[in-house]
Amino acid sequence: MFPGVSIQTNTAESEALSAAHMAGMTAQQIASVPAGAETTSSLDRYLVEIADPVLRENLAREIGGMQRQFGLVFERHHPEGIRLPKHAVKRGSKVVISTVNGKPNKDSAFYRVHKLNRDESTALLVDAEGNEAIHPIESLTVAKEFGDIGYPGLRKLSEIRNGDPDAPVHTVINGENYHALEALQYTHAGKIDLIYIDPPYNTGNADWKYNDRYVDSKDGYRHSKWLSFMEKRLLIAKTLLKPTGVIVMAIGDDEHHRLRSLSDQIIGEENFISSVVWSGGRKNDSRFISNSADYMLVYARSRETLVSQDVRWRELKPGVIEALEAAASIWTAAGRDHAEATKQWRAWMKKFKASGAATDAVTRFTTLDSSGRPIRTDGNISWPGGGGPRYDVLHPVTGEPCVVPSRGWMFADPSRMAEEIASGRIYFGPDHTTQPSGLTRLEDMDSQVAESVFQRDRNVAARDLAEVLGDKRFPFPKDRTVLSRWIGLIAPKDAVVLDFFGGSGTTAEAVIRLNAEDGGTRQTILVTNNELSKADDTKLRKAGHKPGDDEYEALGVFHHVTKPRLETVVTGVREDGSIYSEGLAANVAFFELTYLDEPEIVTGHAFNDLAGLFWLKAGGVGGTVELTPGAKADGFALSESGRTAVLFTPGRAKALAEKLHVTEHTISHLFIVTDSEAQGDEAATHFPGGITVERIYGSYLEAFQVNRKD
Template sequence: MTRVSNLESMLSQLDGDQSVKDGIRSLLKFGLVFEDSQPEVLRLYSGRVTSGCRVDNRSPDIDRFGTVERSPRGVTLDAGVRPVRWDDEPDTIDYVAETSLVPIAKPGESVYPGLDVIDTVERGGGKPHHVVIEGENLHALQALRYTHAGKVDCIYIDPPYNTGGDLIYNDKYLAKEDAFRHSKWLSFMDRRLRIARELLSDTGVIIVAIDDNEQAHLRLLMDEVFGASNFLANVVWEGSGKNHARYTSGGLDYMLVYGRDRTALDAADTRWVETKQGYEKCVTEAARIWAGANGDVDAATAAYRRWLRGQDGIETSLRTHYTEIDEEGRVYQRDNLAQPSPNRPNLRYDVLHPTTGLPVKRHPNGWRHDPARMARNIAEGRVLFGPDHTTTPRYKRVLTDQEAQAIRPNFEQSRMPSSVRLNSLLGEQRFDYPKDEVVLAKWIRAVTGRKVNATVLDFFGGSGSTMHAVMEMNAADGGSRHCILVTNNEVEERQRARLVAAGHFPGDPEFDKHGIFQHVTHPRIKTVATGIREDGSVYSEGVAENVTFARMTYTSRQSVKIGRDFNTIAPLLWLKAGGHGGVLRVDGTNLPQFLVGGHYGVLFESGAGAVSAFAIGIEDAGLEDGADVFVITDDDTRYAHACQRLTNYTVHRLYEDYLSNFEVRA
């Protein structure tokens, strides 16, 4: 910082063109400074190998870039063979099996993503579908910028911690010895966080889990992306430390929490609260004890205190203060009624004992409440008098009135229980150290203000803990929260090396079946929803939720523009419209005049007659005011006419608007 100040001083003393000095100033960067780097290529394993596309050798250990050419005239190629002009041999054409190639995108090249629905679970009636997307999360975020800009209430992510061997960069694990690994990680995160910010609503909140390795760097990056004024919390999660560590036991993770706009959160009177630990257990046990106490308050209180002594997982205040049961079977504590301030003479009034009729003993500062409030407390039985006026009364604070408290920014929770639960759910151990869905549910519930229809996003979805948490939250309170989870199909590093050595590469069924999406996330979420494990055994009764599983795929600008690939982008239109019901698709190459579902519609022909028919169709289908409708036309006049005719609905223009929104910078 001193050197920057010195440079500013030197610039102010220089003679010459002001524009030159301003140009030098524009190069100064304050705050976090890192070497901005981009992967050389992104491999699009779910993309199609077509004429004109750029490709690489499918083996992740061999980089050889080239361009797929059109088949030469008069040459008949075997099925699945493509002519490729390699960059290192531009004067020759090599005929290569399509299975040996993978499409690629270089930085600055546009790609056009779509979704291929591969599985669905429908048990939630009219609720919106949760959506699991397998694919490159940078491209998924670009797609979600089209479908969900300004709509997301909470983003939770658990990105790679960059400890060495946990981040894939250029299709290879980033080594701990890489001198630029911090810059590469920051570049990787920076691009994704900037898009994530656009997805949040004004009162939206993002939670990013991290450990000591990158926490300091991430805090500075998030200050830059979200604004330091929008910082909300640095939560400390103490898990399982090491007893024999040299310095400290460690075991800490962090959750950096930022708002999209803190002023909007303040204006909404946002308050993050949590249920006190052990509250439900205490209330349930007290009710059981009271039911068998035959109205004996002393016996119930004694039994409850005995039970408390043997319990774990109950907050200290509930164990030490709330220890009595009253005549209605409620747990309560005897609290102080004294006024803490000596400067409130109006609160120094007499309170008469109900038996002796004489003023009771009070604190010199007076009472905590004014006379009207005190009278109300006495009438409600909230003031506990002693046997006579010589004792100071106490306030009866009932536990059921104190369920919630401001959420604490530090907590202890072993990571072992979440692993045990996931192993039980899957029927075997498939994934180490999943994030705890119970902890995630607590924080998602807190930051969304208990909004039961919140939209939640996790674009480092991993094993699926975030969606699992949201589904369990809905099951607990009848909510209709909607979760979008993006994960790749990454294979564990050692397993990946074994598969590659055996000649199995990403995109091959033998390789992909070991990936996290296929092996963990998909079966986990499906089992939570249906209650049935992959092997057919029963795990639970399931939950009343709808889930769509989709794989990110890619198309071309031309294919979209001429309507050839409508079904590829159709799931994104469905998602933009709320993700209710089924995806509207076309059958074959013959496009209908329009399609209408229960929640959105698509108009393929934009003439006046077609627009009128469409308006009648969506009205007959019962679409609500404000529902999303998509009009396919390049004609400005026709689009304007459609907007005038469909004033009760939210009109979107295809395909040019789609293409401009989906020019994803790889």
């Protein structure tokens, strides 16, 4: 179709749009438009000239029905697929031929396994056209294609409990992010406060894969492949955001303009907030311009909702905390002597300003008030432009009228001036011969609006990650300090933060550290994969290792970087036993996205892989519910110090309710295993209001299907 992308904005489309507007009119309304009336396009003029109102309406409707796409137009490439190397090849499996004569196969076509030979060493494959071929089992990899119905599960790998038992658990999922997003539509539709993603920048340097193939600058379709890849994920991500939710997307020059256009179409141009520019250092080897800028595109789910709720993003001014603490210390050390404290304060502020740790917005507060708090006394309280009111304002010491500004007072009503004086917002000089001014306190002016351009050395992030892990394992990680700043600015302290391009895990570390700093209870859901760098992939394949092998998987980003990083940050101990820090109070659970078959779900054999999804829907607090022999005998199970209960046998509802009452175990979600609505409804009557009750298996098969064509 198109080897790249294009923008359509032609006259015919404008006329079609105008005709579409007319198509929304009734026949009487169209007929009432007088012939020759002033219109906005040539099509409008032609329609108005038609005397028969029915014909005019029919033509307007037909023209308005023409589907002409405005904005970004790109090829939507053949469906993506995901390789499942750990899944056994079975009859009926969909597969790709991963190797031919021991070498990687460049063909990404999908095949169906028609049958296996007796010793299961070879398989008869059938392609989309019905052609048959026999291939060795060892050369095949099970795969799922976009459009193949599947059922996801979350298999718990491990967890760290180093925080409050009732605190939300940070959830890290190893799996394909599109399918993880589909699963999250069940657990978190409309529940996410902030999405932060750092998708592949598509620089042409083979930094990302499409259909298991690295995309480089020689691929003439690399931009439309990237847009096709991003479109499917953003469409789902939008459904996960709260009405007040926000999405922040980091991107480079290669795709910034395309991502902006794509986001305008999917999220809405009216919901665009800003394109933030991050300058990360100089590139002196550049031929023309040292372009060190990356971007963060910021969109609201509904900008109108944010405005209607008077949401404002503010952050502390740099240096304000240090200044307020220093002022309090100096005031105490000076024995509350105003003259001495002021002298020491100005000396301290001079050094503080020279350090560059604060802006003028803080360092201009060079005066202390009578209680030792930093103030400014240069506020202009005269009438703008002149001609303002003139009335007496008495000096609090001499009792005489003060000098009136030449332009008059800025407060028209003397009673308003009296309110300002009483609240301490007016500064008086030593006597009435000096003109009063406005007084502001640093503690009242401690916040500011973030600017759309900021600077921070990009190399800091790599050094920080290497310090955590004890060696350098991951190139170009995100900067946790930058992420902490913007997450703290945009999201509330109890936010649910999603990153479905989780990479090395910076977003989760940033949230964990931010919670430790300000006492927040933010929860991260981080989705990453276990891809290897191209260099490691090539080296391991040459050594005879392939995806699915332990040696291969061990060097993937999830197992080699993300998981050990977060374990080290929380526990303070590295993989090799060396000490990194004292650790942080947080809970983290690691899961692997699995793919289940319908029979496994219906028969109950896959429950432990489903438990993670039910736990996540219940808020991700405490432990998951697992199907043990004892729980099966009881007919129910409770999550350890969690909010979830599962009723395996509806007839045991009363017994579960009694146990909850006796043990004072509070739950928020109850999942009842039954395909009978009547059984589910009757079982639910034993539990108090406020508990969300949901049947599973029957509803699960409908709600959790992933990889759907729609």
